[in-house]
Amino acid sequence: MSASQSDPVRDYHQRTKHRLDGYAAGPDTLDWDDQPVAFRDYGNCPRVGLKLREGGPAFADIAAGIRQPSALPGSNSIGALLACSLAISTWKHHGTARWAVRCNPSSGNLHPTEAYLALPDTDDLAAGLYHYRPQDHQLEQRTAYPQALSDALFGDLPAGSFLLGLSAIPWREAWKYGERAWRYCQLDLGHALGALRYAAALLGWQVHSLEHLADAEVAALLGLDRASDFETDEPEYPELLCLLSPACQAVTLPYLLPEDLSGQLAGLVWQGKANRLSGRHLYQWPIIDETVRAAMKPRTALVTEIPSPLPPPLGLDCELSAVDLIQRRRSAQAFDGSTGLDRDAFFALLDHCLPRAGLPPWGEQVEPAQLHLILFVHRVESLQKGLYALPRDLHALEPLKTAMRSEFQWQAVADCPPHLPLFQLIGADARRTAARLACQQAIAANGAFSLAMLAEFDQVMAVGSWAYRRLMTKAGLLGQALYLGAEASGLQGTGIGCFFDDGLHELFGLQGDEYQVLYQFTVGKGTPDSRITNQLPYPELRG
Ligand SMILES: Cc1cc2nc3c(=O)[nH]c(=O)nc-3n(C[C@H](O)[C@H](O)[C@H](O)COP(=O)(O)O)c2cc1C
Known part of the structure; x- marks a missing residue:
């Protein structure tokens, strides 16, 4: 029996994949x-x-x-x-x-x-x-x-x-x-x-x-x-x-x-x-x-591995107070299909996704990231449309190159700050593919970019079944960085939990469970629904 067959949590992950020929039960x-x-x-x-x-x-x-x-x-x-x-x-x-x-x-x-x-x-x-x-x-x-x-x-x-x-x-x-x-x-x-x-x-x-x-x-x-x-x-x-x-x-x-x-x-x-x-x-x-x-967790030792230090983050160009930004955060249900992101703002938003100890939303201690971003870039100023990769820790670069499609070019993006390892994999208009693999959701195609969070799955799961929970939690944490980063960039984000798991793996050329996509995200200019009205909560607590 292989490792994947003997672990009920890995079995759950396999069983709950949405597939192009059928959704999870x-x-x-x-x-x-x-x-x-x-x-x-x-x-x-x-x-x-x-x-x-x-x-x-x-x-x-x-x-x-x-x-x-x-x-x-x-x-x-x-x-x-x-x-x-x-x-x-x-x-x-x-x-x-x-x-x-x-x-x-x-x-x-x-x-x-x-x-x-x-x-x-x-x-x-x-x-x-x-x-x-x-x-x-x-x-x-x-x-x-x-x-x-x-x-x-x-x-x-x-x-x-x-x-x-x-x-x-x-x-x-x-x-x-x-x-x-x-x-x-x-x-x-x-x-x-x-x-x-x-x-x-x-x-x-x-x-x-x-x-x-x-x-x-x-x-x-x-x-x-x-x-x-x-x-x-x-x-x-x-x-x-x-x-x-x-x-x-x-x-x-x-x-x-x-x-x-x-x-x-x-x-x-x-x-x-x-x-x-x-x-x-x-x-x-x-x-x-x-x-x-x-997936119940026993008491375990503290993780002590730390990643290489990063320079201070690139500034997010946003004058809003944190309270206003946090309380106005919304998931876009549709994007306008035209607004993009300028290159510097794109780099700053990606930089906000790198784990830095003591900076929100990361913890006081951070580990070398085991979740990496594969981006579908649709509308970023002077960046060719196509698929890009951002290994969030450089240890992952060579293994990802080996595991992914051999025709991917891994061309470092010019002018990208040296600590932000952004690579172009292939130039293409990936809008239809992005939407199709996100359970046919147009939001994956109509924004500035969408992305898949790719986990070092086998590596993490070797620690124990409970590690699945920590990995998924980290994907959600990264999603929160993207939500607030998108708002700070004048755009909106939407988490995408509905996607065709193995369709994405096939697109990236991945075999087996070494890497698995755990979550997707999309960023663009949201179009408000004028039929919906908003009301502030807790009026009794306001002066
Ligand atoms: C884990 C997760 C998965 C989600 N998946 C989808 C999705 O597949 N499609 C979608 O349109 N919205 C998705 N959303 C957005 C939620 O629908 C949204 O957060 C919810 O309606 C609450 O709205 P708010 O984000 O504006 O507070 C997801 C959100 C989360 C946190």
């Missing part, structure tokens, strides 16, 4: 009356209102890593963090329909990601575990921490530190997308993490994603292992715990949760129960839960 019809509720609600819990955030530094300064003064955690600053990351940014209206869109994007706007905060005592928030409610920008307190637990969790951290956990409810996505939905949960998680990192930078906070922790530990901390508090057919899974702390203070890593955490938590009073999201569950997708179980 999904519902035959959408059961609209049974659409899962968009918002988690624990019901009978004490709630705390949060503040909104207006004004503040320019997005270009945040993207350049210009450090902001560190705020103290409290309802003001945590309100600002969430208002610029996971909150509703607009209510949309069309006829009698009304729906919310958020600062973070989500496949199908279905938002499987939930957020929890584990806080020490702050000025106006008591120590405890809270769930974030985007529906009213409030926290609901699931449990209060006694002093001993608060000391055990936060005692060794710099003052002003706290924990933020992310989880996923796959049913929200699976209701619409069937088996492929779990991929989207992972991509959405990366977007949420990226959104948090940009927002944290506004507050002078660093965000360490504590990837070394085991899922079981994170589940315990977030109260997700309390089976009787959740509907059995709507499981919510732990994904990631992050440590937020003042950017100016060093944090000793690895941060570990207390050994007897489960015991301490079991002795606390827990409040509320998770709401049921939908009643019928007409279609079921058991492969998702089986794959989640196979």
Whole structure:
């Protein structure tokens, strides 16, 4: 039996490919009356209102890593963090329909990601575990921490530190997308993490994603292992715990949760129960839960490999405040088919996609990138139309050349900054091909460029099945850099989760699983839909 046959997570990846001759298994019809509720609600819990955030530094300064003064955690600053990351940014209206869109994007706007905060005592928030409610920008307190637990969790951290956990409810996505939905949960998680990192930078906070922790530990901390508090057919899974702390203070890593955490938590009073999201569950997708179980992560060592240092990023030409830019970010549903991007802005946007430690949306530590970009360039000033490659770390250049189509030219793009390894593979009008392979979506053809994120799949998966989640999360994180980078360039982006996996591999000349495309993205000038009107969220919190 080959390695790929023996790993259920690799099997899931193969099985959930969209193919030119058939889509991955999904519902035959959408059961609209049974659409899962968009918002988690624990019901009978004490709630705390949060503040909104207006004004503040320019997005270009945040993207350049210009450090902001560190705020103290409290309802003001945590309100600002969430208002610029996971909150509703607009209510949309069309006829009698009304729906919310958020600062973070989500496949199908279905938002499987939930957020929890584990806080020490702050000025106006008591120590405890809270769930974030985007529906009213409030926290609901699931449990209060006694002093001993608060000391055990936060005692060794710099003052002003706290924990933020992310989880996923796959049913929200699976209701619409069937088996492929779990991929989207992972991509959405990366977007949420990226959104948090940009927002944290506004507050002078660093965000360490504590990837070394085991899922079981994170589940315990977030109260997700309390089976009787959740509907059995709507499981919510732990994904990631992050440590937020003042950017100016060093944090000793690895941060570990207390050994007897489960015991301490079991002795606390827990409040509320998770709401049921939908009643019928007409279609079921058991492969998702089986794959989640196979991809559960044990505690692991910290990754210590670091990439070669990069020069400071090329400036993004944008005068908007970060708050305005983050809250105006939208996925384009159609592009005008004519507006392009000038060459320098294109280089700056690509440069924003290179991982630099400490700059949002990247972490405080970055590893050599194992996700690379294959670009379909349609309308970039004085750049020939065609296929291009951007290995996001130079270690990948020679292996990619060997693995990809032999007729690709790998011609370095003239005038490209030396640290940005952009290569032309072939000159061609690739618009029709780009749209066709993105499940016939015109947005892949009508913008300035679209791209595929190509992962070093075999290499990463050799670490363990759980590594699939980290890889997908990184693709989502990169997607978030592209979304905000596109807005900062005066354009819009759209993540593309619907694509024909092996059609792309064939186009690139790739065989086997050494490389796999995990996500696509497209950038161009969005055309607004004049039938839809927008309304600001949380009017009761505005002056
Ligand atoms: C992982 C992911 C996959 C997506 N796939 C597609 C896609 O294939 N086609 C599309 O038009 N939009 C796609 N989108 C965009 C979402 O539909 C969009 O984020 C959602 O409707 C919310 O709108 P907003 O991004 O403006 O907040 C995707 C977004 C994400 C995060």
